[in-house]
Amino acid sequence: xxxxxxxxxxxxxxxxxxxxxxxxxxxxxxxxxxxxxxxxxxxxxxxxxxxxxxxxxxxxxxxxxxxxxxxxxxxxxxxxxxxxxxxxxxxxxxxxxxxxxxxxxxxxxxxxxxxxxxxxxxxxxxxxxxxxxxxxxxxxxxxxxxxxxxxxxxxxxxxxxxxxxxxxxxxxxxxxxxxxxxxxxxxxxxxxxxxxxxxxxxxxxxxxxxxxxxxxxxxxxx
Amino acid sequence: xxxxxxxxxxxxxxxxxxxxxxxxxxxxxxxxxxxxxxxxxxxxxxxxxxxxxxxxxxxxxxxxxxxxxxxxxxxxxxxxxxxxxxxxxxxxxxxxxxxxxxxxxxxxxxxxxxxxxxxxxxxxxxxxxxxxxxxxxxxxxxxxxxxxxxxxxxxxxxxxxxxxxxxxxxxxxxxxxxxxxxxxxxxxxxxxxxxxxxxxxxxxxxxxxxxxxxxxxxxxxx
Numbered sequence: 001x002x003x004x005x006x007x008x009x010x011x012x013x014x015x016x017x018x019x020x021x022x023x024x025x026x027x028x029x030x031x032x033x034x035x036x037x038x039x040x041x042x043x044x045x046x047x048x049x050x051x052x053x054x055x056x057x058x059x060x061x062x063x064x065x066x067x068x069x070x071x072x073x074x075x076x077x078x079x080x081x082x083x084x085x086x087x088x089x090x091x092x093x094x095x096x097x098x099x100x101x102x103x104x105x106x107x108x109x110x111x112x113x114x115x116x117x118x119x120x121x122x123x124x125x126x127x128x129x130x131x132x133x134x135x136x137x138x139x140x141x142x143x144x145x146x147x148x149x150x151x152x153x154x155x156x157x158x159x160x161x162x163x164x165x166x167x168x169x170x171x172x173x174x175x176x177x178x179x180x181x182x183x184x185x186x187x188x189x190x191x192x193x194x195x196x197x198x199x200x201x202x203x204x205x206x207x208x209x210x211x212x213x214x215x216x217x218x219x220x221x222x
Numbered sequence: 223x224x225x226x227x228x229x230x231x232x233x234x235x236x237x238x239x240x241x242x243x244x245x246x247x248x249x250x251x252x253x254x255x256x257x258x259x260x261x262x263x264x265x266x267x268x269x270x271x272x273x274x275x276x277x278x279x280x281x282x283x284x285x286x287x288x289x290x291x292x293x294x295x296x297x298x299x300x301x302x303x304x305x306x307x308x309x310x311x312x313x314x315x316x317x318x319x320x321x322x323x324x325x326x327x328x329x330x331x332x333x334x335x336x337x338x339x340x341x342x343x344x345x346x347x348x349x350x351x352x353x354x355x356x357x358x359x360x361x362x363x364x365x366x367x368x369x370x371x372x373x374x375x376x377x378x379x380x381x382x383x384x385x386x387x388x389x390x391x392x393x394x395x396x397x398x399x400x401x402x403x404x405x406x407x408x409x410x411x412x413x414x415x416x417x418x419x420x421x422x423x424x425x426x427x428x429x430x431x432x433x434x435x436x437x438x439x440x441x442x443x444x
Contacts (some may be wrong), residue, residue: 109414111411111412111414111415112410112411112412112414112415113418114414114415114417114418115417115418115421157444158444161425161429186429186432186433186436187429187432187433188334188425188428188429188432189333189334189428189431189432190333190334192331192333192334192336193333193334193336193425193428195336195337195421196335196336196337196421196422196424196425196428197425199337199417199418199421200418200422200425202418203383203410203415203418203419203422204443206410206411206415206418207383207408207409207410207443209411210408210409210410210411211408211409214408214443217443217444218443218444219441219442219443219444220441220442220444221426221429221436221439221440221441222379222380222439222440222441222442
């Protein structure tokens with residue numbers, strides 16, 4: 001399978017690229033608005049993987065070309081770019097490309113982070129509204145701390161929640177996610193349930209803020 | 223310490239009464255709008271604890287009398303009764319009584335449960351708004367599945383999140399909660415952070431709905 005990480009030079013994109021490359025046999029396509037930036041990032045990722053004895057299939061492209069080649073395209077961009085990124089690649093999206101969205105709308109104040117969804121109800125539903133109708137949209141990877149994700153020395157024992165309205169696409173993302181070592185993917189229902197999933201992200205940041213012995217907090221559902 | 227469970231004949235109240243009675247040396251006051259109902263519930267709780275060899279200090283009262291005697295009063299009532307229950311006991315609330323709120327506003331549809339906070343932002347903040355100003359309000363126990371909580375055969379390995387604006391009161395509730403075997407209480411900040419804590423409750427219900435091997439889902443922050 002070909003997995004594109006759009007905005008794959010950012011922290012979530014980096015972590016997913018490294019872990020998919022290390023733990024699976026899939027082809028990894030790192031996308032960026034600037035293809036040169038994507039290729040620079042890939043060079044660093046390949047060096048890091050090579051240092052760990054992993055020969056990985058990772059390449060860099062512009063976001064549109066990465067999407068065009070992908071079976072699964074992850075929108076690993078900040079929430080306020082999610083809609084625009086969908087529009088930038090919509091000509092190459094179709095029913096055969098699963099669009100995965102991990103972004104979460106938040107704002108912060110002195111108390112901590114607060115969930116701040118777009119008017120669509122959640123970023124996942126915003127992405128679904130902005131994508132062409134036939135494109136299956138799946139929410140996943142919202143609650144993985146970027147710091148842990150991108151540090152391959154950290155062994156995972158974490159869950160990620162997956163939401164989506166297309167059962168086959170959701171199954172594909174659940175199975176794909178379970179291929180990452182130490183990651184368990186759980187179904188949290190349709191996109192209508194995305195807000196409760198997304199709102200865990202400010203919460204894990206708050207838990208890290210108020211508990212000195214917890215950093216880069218993740219979650220296990222037990 | 224004296225711990226009152228207002229609405230202590232309901233499922234969350236039952237579970238907290240049984241576990242506080244079994245695992246701590248505190249005096250447990252089960253409250254109900256109807257004192258007779260509270261005493262009947264206490265009889266059942268004492269029998270269950272006795273069957274397990276636990277001699278517990280549990281008594282039944284009307285909610286107002288239970289609150290009057292309590293150091294910590296837990297509003298273990300449905301969310302739509304939380305404000306009214308505060309008003310029913312406000313004459314006996316003061317700065318020396320910590321008011322603990324575990325309730326969460328939700329509504330459900332065919333997709334699952336959805337977080338539906340009151341206009342105050344969260345039930346925790348609603349309780350703080352309805353309580354006399356000097357009463358310290360703390361949110362806790364939102365994300366404990368009632369079924370697991372009330373089944374003393376279930377050994378806990380769960381977290382609960384605690385929010386509050388009064389540092390001493392929050393510390394008391396954190397320490398008290400950590401006395402329940404297998405329960406770890408974590409600070410999630412001030413009451414302004416309650417919404418993200420409360421919204422985990424519909425989420426754990428959704429996770430149970432969509433994953434056949436998970437029931438009465440709880441959470442560990444890792």
